Amino acid sequence: MTGSYGKTSVKYYLHTLLQEHFNVLITPESYNTPMGVVKTIRSSLKPTHELFICEMGARHVGDIKEICDIVHPDMGVITSIGPQHLETFFNMENIVSTKYELGDALPEGGMLFLNGDNEYVSGNADKYKTKTFYRVNSEGEGYHAENIKLTQTGTDFTVVAPSGEKENYHMKLVGAHNVINVVGAIAVANTLGVKLSDLIIPVRRILPVAHRLELLERGNVTIIDDAYNSNPVGSKAAVETLNMFDGVRILVTPGMVELGDKEEEYNYKFGTYAAANCDYVLLVGAKHTEPIKKGVLDSGFDENKCKVYDTLQEALAYAYTIKDEGHKFILLENDLTDNY
Structure with a gap:
């Protein structure tokens, strides 16, 4: 997964949702450079692992492609595209093309999960046929959240799947951008075969990533x-x-x-x-x-x-x-x- 922001959070949230169903390895902390990814693979990846959730960071054009050439992803998540690291990318066009290097690296039939509320993500998705959007602020194809309510202990919300199936969730996190990150993780987990109803307790267990709301x-x-x-x-x-x-x-x-x-x-x-x-x-x-x-x-x-x-x-x-x-x-x- 990659994105100008949200990628570390979604990585941890997805791990929480999947760890009871699969043997999962994730890149630790913010190990999102080629060196960090290779270090994780060499030291921790075992034949018994079923899923490897890899965070991919970038400061220059080609950085995501370099990591994809190491990992060969089967699925991808683009959490957001924004003016992060403009000093090294120089313009938004370079940031967009770099994030979508992940989509270009997927095999035929490899699902690309996209934040449909982000204009740079949704506005550059047309050429990718196998994709699923997830949203909070708008309805449309894919997964979306509704009935979002801040409580004393976190946030309540409902997720609607592409099939029309709905499920209610409570999480300890606050903030609309945390909701969309969790919806993204739910979309991936559900696509991997985990029922929406089986994600109620794991969503409750999601902890805030340190220093992120x-x-x-x-x-x-x-x-x-x-x-x-x-x-x-x-x-x-x-x-x-x-x-x-x-x-x-x-x-x-x-x-x-x-x-x-x-x-x-x-x-x-x-x-x-x-x-x-x-x-x-x-x-x-x-x-x-x-x-x-x-x-x-x-x-x-x-x-x-x-x-x-x-x-x-x-x-x-x-x-x-x-x-x-x-x-x-x-x-x-x-x-x-x-x-x-």
């Missing part, structure tokens, strides 16, 4: 740890998820990087999304966060609730002193690697 309780404060996310689509989804919680909603972020000449534009837009969904915006690093601050204030946000700090620790220290009534929800967003 992970809920951490800290007394009267809930930390929503999305520190590994650094893409525009995920960042927008994260603040929209924050807005779904009833309480004081606080964003802490240093902004997004590796977006090439679009970086300022995407960070400005992120500021407008933050203003629409947050009660406080705490920025880490003055220079890099200028476009975010401008987007926040241009949206009419209270400038007394948009502050800039030199370090994450200083931002968090202020967040904990906020006296507004209600439970505090602190979203840690974008490449925050410090300890907290």
Whole structure:
């Protein structure tokens, strides 16, 4: 599986859904380079394994093809295509063609699973005959989710299969982009012969991938740890998820990087999304966060609730002193690697 974002999450979710039905090996952590994949194969792949779930990452045109030449995939998943690593890809056309190197590598009849809500994925799928879409925001061919509800313990949703069969699920994860990642994993598992009803308990067992909208309780404060996310689509989804919680909603972020000449534009837009969904915006690093601050204030946000700090620790220290009534929800967003 590959994608600008979501591939690590879908890999782990799919492993959880399949491990009771197959002997499965996955590439560990973010081992998604040719060297990491070869290391996994040499050290861990056994004749008794029935499935190998391989995550494929890319920073240059041809990177996915190189891994496909090693793995020879029978099925593929493209979780998303977006402006990730624009500094090394130079343009979106190169990113699209690189992700679809996975589709080009599949044998005749090899199923390609595609995120139908992603315009770059769905808009470039026509030449692939054997494909299955999965969706959250729109109905269409393939698998889709409906009746999505955020609860105190996670998210409830219904999945509708291409056959029209439906099943209700509950997961411990939050966020619409987590729903679509789980729907993608359900689509693959169901295609491999696992009944939708047999996935109810495995879906409940899915755990958040560390630092990807992970809920951490800290007394009267809930930390929503999305520190590994650094893409525009995920960042927008994260603040929209924050807005779904009833309480004081606080964003802490240093902004997004590796977006090439679009970086300022995407960070400005992120500021407008933050203003629409947050009660406080705490920025880490003055220079890099200028476009975010401008987007926040241009949206009419209270400038007394948009502050800039030199370090994450200083931002968090202020967040904990906020006296507004209600439970505090602190979203840690974008490449925050410090300890907290």
